[in-house]
Amino acid sequence: MTTHQETNAGARSSQDDMKVRYTAKTHTSGGRRGGVARSDDGRLDVNFSAPGVPGTGTNPEQLFAAGWSACFISAMGLVANKMKLQLPADAAVDAEIDLCNSGDVYFLRARLNVSLPGLEREVAQAIVDATHDVTCAYSNATRGNIDVTVNVV
Numbered sequence: 001m002t003t004h005q006e007t008n009a010g011a012r013s014s015q016d017d018m019k020v021r022y023t024a025k026t027h028t029s030g031g032r033r034g035g036v037a038r039s040d041d042g043r044l045d046v047n048f049s050a051p052g053v054p055g056t057g058t059n060p061e062q063l064f065a066a067g068w069s070a071c072f073i074s075a076m077g078l079v080a081n082k083m084k085l086q087l088p089a090d091a092a093v094d095a096e097i098d099l100c101n102s103g104d105v106y107f108l109r110a111r112l113n114v115s116l117p118g119l120e121r122e123v124a125q126a127i128v129d130a131t132h133d134v135t136c137a138y139s140n141a142t143r144g145n146i147d148v149t150v151n152v153v
Contacts (some may be wrong), residue, residue, distance in 0.1 A: 016115045029146045032059055051099070061097040061108070068138040069093035072112060075136040079127050088118050088126075094153075110142065 010107060026044065028037040034055070035048040046063070047151040049055025072093050080087040091114075098109040110130075132139045132150050 002034075006048075061099050062120040064108070065095035065097045065110075068097075068110070068136075069112065071138045072114070072131060072136050074129050075131045076114075076116075079130045079135050082129065085119075085123065085127070085132075088116055091116050107146060109147045110149070112148070113153045114150065115153050116132075121152065128152050 013087035025040040026037050027040070031049065032048045032050045033053075034044065034057075037048065038045045047055075048059060051059050062063035072095075073087075076091060077087045083131055093115075094113040096111040096113070099111070100107050100109055102141055114128050115122070115129065119127070128150055132148075134140075139148070
């Protein structure tokens with residue numbers, strides 16, 4: 001078995017104090033064209049179909065968008081709490097993940113459009129910046145790897 005491991009040590013304060021909070025485990029077969037993915041706990045059971053072709057399944061880009069936006073909202077709650085603020089109950093993130101290619105090379109590009117109704121724009125921007133720069137695990141994982149635009153809308 002060949003293992004390829006990369007670290008993003010700059011995004012963490014210290015590997016010595018790192019705690020694994022949760023490990024997601026899935027089994028996937030068949031890929032994006034008629035494949036299936038299931039989690040070990042049975043909470044996730046999805047069929048895949050490629051974008052733009054008939055089928056009832058989702059695709060990896062949609063799952064990535066949903067995961068990132070859910071993580072981002074949770075992370076904004078942590079940031080707001082540290083700032084002694086209440087995150088609006090109707091806070092929302094509309095994530096757009098582009099699957100791009102240049103010849104045989106495929107890559108992703110992302111836009112997160114964040115809505116924090118009721119907060120002053122400067123406050124909303126401060127929460128979003130701190131979330132994207134420090135707190136959100138997906139933002140940390142993608143930093144330097146894909147083009148990302150985060151907008152306060």
